[in-house]
Amino acid sequence: MRVLPLLKKKMMIETVIAPSPQALGPDDIDPTLDLEREIGRLCRENNAIILAHYYQDGEIQELADFVGDSLDLSRRAAATQADIIVFCGVRFMAETAKILSPKRIVLMPDAEAGCSLEESCPPDAFRAFRDKHPDHLALTYINCSAEVKALSDIIVTSSNAEAIINSLPQDQPILFAPDRHLGAYLARKTGRDMLLWPGTCVVHEQFSERELLRLKSRHPGAVISAHPECPEAILCHADHVGSTSAMLKFVTDSKDRKFIIATEPHLIHQMKKAAPEKTFIPAPGADGTCSCANCPFMELNTLEKLYLCMVNMAPRVEIPNTLRIAARKPLDRMMELSPPAAANTDTPEPKPSFDPRANVA
Ligand code: 13P
Ligand code: SF4
Numbered sequence: 001m002r003v004l005p006l007l008k009k010k011m012m013i014e015t016v017i018a019p020s021p022q023a024l025g026p027d028d029i030d031p032t033l034d035l036e037r038e039i040g041r042l043c044r045e046n047n048a049i050i051l052a053h054y055y056q057d058g059e060i061q062e063l064a065d066f067v068g069d070s071l072d073l074s075r076r077a078a079a080t081q082a083d084i085i086v087f088c089g090v091r092f093m094a095e096t097a098k099i100l101s102p103k104r105i106v107l108m109p110d111a112e113a114g115c116s117l118e119e120s121c122p123p124d125a126f127r128a129f130r131d132k133h134p135d136h137l138a139l140t141y142i143n144c145s146a147e148v149k150a151l152s153d154i155i156v157t158s159s160n161a162e163a164i165i166n167s168l169p170q171d172q173p174i175l176f177a178p179d180r181h182l183g184a185y186l187a188r189k190t191g192r193d194m195l196l197w198p199g200t201c202v203v204h205e206q207f208s209e210r211e212l213l214r215l216k217s218r219h220p221g222a223v224i225s226a227h228p229e230c231p232e233a234i235l236c237h238a239d240h241v242g243s244t245s246a247m248l249k250f251v252t253d254s255k256d257r258k259f260i261i262a263t264e265p266h267l268i269h270q271m272k273k274a275a276p277e278k279t280f281i282p283a284p285g286a287d288g289t290c291s292c293a294n295c296p297f298m299e300l301n302t303l304e305k306l307y308l309c310m311v312n313m314a315p316r317v318e319i320p321n322t323l324r325i326a327a328r329k330p331l332d333r334m335m336e337l338s339p340p341a342a343a344n345t346d347t348p349e350p351k352p353s354f355d356p357r358a359n360v361a
Pocket of ligand 2: 055117203204229
């Protein structure tokens with residue numbers, strides 16, 4: 001397994017239309033307005049649905065029509081009959097919704113909600129990396145721009161990556177971008193030698209092994225569940241590793257009663273709802289607290305901005321047609337190769353062997 005040096009960032013194609021200068025701003029909102037009720041009314045009147053990731057604030061999760069992980073949210077976006085998708089997550093998720101559901105209007109509360117993994121992987125540098133390894137299949141984590149998706153062979157998420165890798169011929173060389181920790185975890189789990197892009201998630205990278213062990217010694221019976229975006233130094237202490245939905249399922253099904261949760265702590269909102277009798281302790285950062293584990297991008301979304309994007313019909317995702325069509329191909333391959341939703345566990349059955357060379361254009 002080789003990790004590459006990080007290359008310089010360049011301009012990317014703009015995929016989000018900003019609100020017009022006449023659009024309403026936060027100061028225009030009547031402070032006595034019942035925002036939850038107004039958002040509900042706008043959803044009904046405009047045939048809109050709200051999709052939210054587990055890392056959103058609890059009040060946004062409560063308003064959403066569906067809360068899920070990256071794969072489940074993509075599936076929902078692809079299947080919806082609503083006219084408008086309001087995506088409460090980050091930009092790569094809203095872009096994915098638009099790519100899979102191009103006839104829908106896709107809104108996002110804050111156009112600045114990006115992702116450190118997406119930032120780490122500029123399209124021109126990724127193209128150069130691909131060109132240097134023409135025999136490698138580009139397996140790319142969904143946490144990337146539409147342009148990087150368009151340059152990839154197959155998109156994966158943390159809940160289907162292992163099954164998709166296991167469906168590829170053993171002798172197929174693979175390059176994996178942009179999360180080197182997830183890539184290294186997958187290489188260990190599947191026994192595959194993969195070339196890794198050097199990106200990381202700012203949230204998962206900050207967990208401290210030392211503080212985790214101190215916390216564990218204070219709660220010896222606590223079971224550790226971790227997201228595979230964490231570094232190996234954290235994952236090696238975990239009793240369970242999985243996507244956000246797999247983590248939620250694990251703690252809900254487990255007979256244990258106390259858990260240390262090594263991922264963005266807003267996931268705990270759903271854990272408490274699913275298992276109110278159990279205790280969930282967020283994994284600590286280097287200062288011994290979990291305060292730095294909130295995703296700074298997810299956190300940009302607020303109830304006010306959610307309301308405003310529905311009133312202003314912006315920020316709105318618009319992807320140039322050629323880019324959208326090119327980015328759809330590797331997403332369709334992901335959908336074809338993913339285990340069915342109900343079998344979405346950490347040890348998925350591999351699908352029948354898939355020959356990437358027969359499919360990649
Ligand atoms: P999943 O919810 O797919 O596990 O992804 C986690 C994440 O970091 C999303 O940005
Ligand atoms: Fe990106 Fe990490 Fe935030 Fe997910 S938690 S959106 S991977 S920065």
